[in-house]
Amino acid sequence: MKPKVHTAVHTAVRTERDGDVLVIIIDNPPINAGSLEVRRGLLQAIDMLQTTPGLQAGVLIGSGNTFMAGSDLREFGKPLGPPELPTVIAAIEACSRPVVAALHGAALGGGFELALGCDARVAMLGTVVGLPEVGLGIIPGAGGTQRVPRRVGVARAIQMICSGERIPSGKALELRLIDAAVDTDVRGAAIAHARSLAGRKCRIRDEEVPEDNPAAIESAVQSALRAGKHRPAVVAAVEAIRASLQLPIDDALADERVVFQQLRQSAEAFALRHQFFAEREAMKLTQAVMTAPRPVQSVAIIGAGTMGSGIAISALDAGLDVILLEQDEAALRRGRERIGEHYGSRVASGKLKVSAAQDNESRLTPSTDWAHLRRADLVIEAVFEDMAVKQSVFAKIDAHARPGAVMATNTSYLDVDAIARITSRPQDVLGLHFFSPAHVMKLLEVVRGAETAADVVATGMELAKRLHKQPVVTGNAFGFIGNRIYNAYRKQCEFMLEDGAWPEQVDAALQAFGMAMGPFAVADLSGLDIAWRMRQAQAATRNPNERYVAILDHLCEQGRLGRKTGTGYYTYPDGKRSAATDETVRGIIEQASVDRGIERRLLNNAEIQRRALLAMVNEAARLLAEGVAGRATDIDVVMVQGYGFPRWEGGPVFWARQQGLAALQAAMDELAHANGGDFVRGDLAVLMA
Known part of the structure; x- marks a missing residue:
């Protein structure tokens, strides 16, 4: 006999009855994201489980290829409508009838927190679980920082949550993050498991946090902060996880939610969500090339x-x-x-x-x-x-x-x-x-x-x-997207050498902004001869009125090709980069200023950062207008993924949009003046759409 089907009011969640077990199905393709409609449907389904005579247990499962691969990030930039996910999880925990999560595909972020709120978790082999929220500038906000350490300990929870680690089913079983793994029919296995729990609740919230060696916890903390560059979400995640040892769980859960709500509205979280969506958009074919690939x-x-x-x-x-x-x-x-x-x-x-x-x-x-x-x-x-x-x-x-x-x-x-x-x-x-x-x-x-x-x-x-x-x-086009923008950025940094900065000042200022490395350290690492050859290839077509900085050429002529020769902008005694440039480099730079007729002056970090970023933004506008880049957001993906632009700043286009068009235009006036008469200005308005 076919199971009786109950359709919930909210179509993102439906229910089917398998004898005395209510199967609750999340049906929100493509990844069953935990949207408002899903949360409302889940709450209604849990109420049905609690109040319907003859039901002994529930099973929570996702339709299609996955359980729930996260919350709906499109909601995160605006007020979250009720019920929020902690309310749904609290209802599952308060329900007198046990609920088993049947996991397949991925249970990530809010999806994994939802599963942790159930009484047990049965996973299909090949499933991955994890809490990637820190990578989006937030922390788990529905109990992840409290329930995970109750299963794996504080040190392992810090490692897992601060890195956004995705854990395959086998490892998850070993860590007790899931309770069983099967190679077929996860729904049937979860139903059987749910029946075995009938009349019993097995809430993770009621478990004690396992004892951890304090030295192991401190080591995990320091590793996480170092790897996460002490970004706010990493610091907050560490503090929230540590609270599992210090506070009653309800107090710790309340604190976790407050911090989550604060972080999700932060500038950093907006930037990281921008990059997240930009990366997914970049993977889509445009209409012009929407066709099947060759095998x-x-x-x-x-x-x-x-x-x-x-x-x-x-x-x-x-x-x-x-x-x-x-x-x-x-x-x-x-x-x-x-x-x-x-x-x-x-x-x-x-x-x-x-x-x-x-x-x-x-x-x-x-x-x-x-x-x-x-x-x-x-x-x-x-x-x-x-x-x-x-x-x-x-x-x-x-x-x-x-x-x-x-x-x-x-x-x-x-x-x-x-x-x-x-x-x-x-x-x-x-x-x-x-x-x-x-x-x-x-x-x-x-x-x-x-x-x-x-x-x-x-x-x-x-x-x-x-x-x-x-x-x-x-x-x-020459340099495509990435090298074209990086070339404009590098040239601006060379202008600043002539204007009065030293390479180590420029590198330090841009690393302070968040760049993975400064441009002159990067040049030494990749080899100055690479850029030298590129310049030689362009020499015949170079605009004679262009402001051209010959510092790198003179370094190469002296055999200073970077790290591989032991000298470039920096020297490399014992293979380690010197903290400052030597007298040879400073002499070449000072002579370049004299040849240009520039009186050297002090440039502070703010000016160095502003000019470098504006150079990127201007070139981005030109690329977009020329059609070299199809989408403004593609530029941000390229610069973050390939050129060390800080992910938490979203990319040069995102940064430009935060300045506002009027302020950006005024700043570009200053850049044009600093560059000289050959500056080709882009239409910044194309970046603002």
Whole structure:
């Protein structure tokens, strides 16, 4: 006999009766987010469970592919309507009939807090659980900071919550965050578990916090604060978790909610939510390229250097077959060794099983034979950043790759169309700008050339998702989105050297703003010769009226190429960067000021930060107006994911919007004056939409 179906008033939650068990189904696709309608429906369903004769227990489950992958973040910037999630959880705990959560897919954030409020949790193998709220500038606000430590201890709770760790079902079972794991029919298993609990309540809130070594707790605190850069949400999370040892649970829950409400309305939380939604928007295909991707299982990578090896590791980790092609056996051997060392270190650290590493390496075919390209669905060129070299390689790819294969260049700033024109099939060519190290960095710029087919762009986007990268589509222009903006930022920082600042002042000011590293430390790390070659490539087309700072050129001419040569902007005694620049660098900078006719002056942190940010914002406006960036928010994703812009500031476009157009225009007047007559001003209004 089919179960009797009761449809709740709120369509985001429905109920089905399985004998004496009420199955409560969250039905709010695509991720069953805990919206107001879901909360209202859950509260009504719990009331039904409590008051309906013949019911002994309830099961809470999500429809579709997941339990509940978090709360509805769109609500977080405005007042939350009743009932709020703690009210729903309190109703579950107060209900005289036990409720079992049946977890599958993901139970994250408010979804996991909801599950922790139930009397037991049964999970499908492969489910992940976690509390990622700190990454959004808030703390768990529905009991996560109190119920988790009652199961795992304070030190482990700090580690888990402050990092936003996602815990797979096996580990969650070991930690007692779930009570059972099954490989099939999680609904049936949860119903059986619920019947076994009939007449009993098993609330986590009634459990004692396990004893922890004070030294272990302090170590966890310091690690969390250091990794989280002492951001407000990390500090607040640590304090809330520690309160589980110090306060009655109702007092601690009330305090947790107050802090949650304060943080969710903070500027930092707004910025982090902006970035969260921007990243998801960037992954969507626009209408112009809304088509099915070409199938890809075999990838050929040309060039086994650091970049090529990193791309190969990413592809192998994604389950793809990889052909690694080099021009000679020695270079191929070095690339093969890099990949082997990577997997060896992963196994040694316990981050990868031996069998998984062996499986990945078994799908790698190292070769010097170009005939292997015919087997590839996608060919990625990852050779030296030189137009003539890349064009030569693409002529060979064109001769050997099968018809219909996608051909990609991993270039940082070269003209994708000029590379595509070398081939007989420019429609099959696109840019895939990976960031180094390619198997670590998440950003992937997908560059659409003038003739790139829509399904080739779609293939690039699908590949990025398969590699667990953050894709952003960009038009074909010098430097694409990221390097074009970074180039404007770096140039402004060089102007400030001529105006009176030292490299260490600029670096310190921008790190104080939140940049991962200052521009001159970054230049030394990547190698000054990279930017030098780029400048030489641009020399013939450079505007003669442009303010050009030759400091970097003079450093390179003296063999100061950065960390790899032991000297650049900084010196590197014993491999560690000096705190300040030396007399040679200061002499070059002072002479540049003299040559420009500038009387050096003191620049404070505020001016350094403002000018650097305004330079980014102005270039962002130009990129958007030119159509190189399709969405203003894409610019923020690129700069946060690839260039160390602080996530908690949202990105340069978000920062600009917080200033207001009138104030921004006035500040840009000052920047134009500082730059000189060749300053090309963008239309800032395009960023405000």
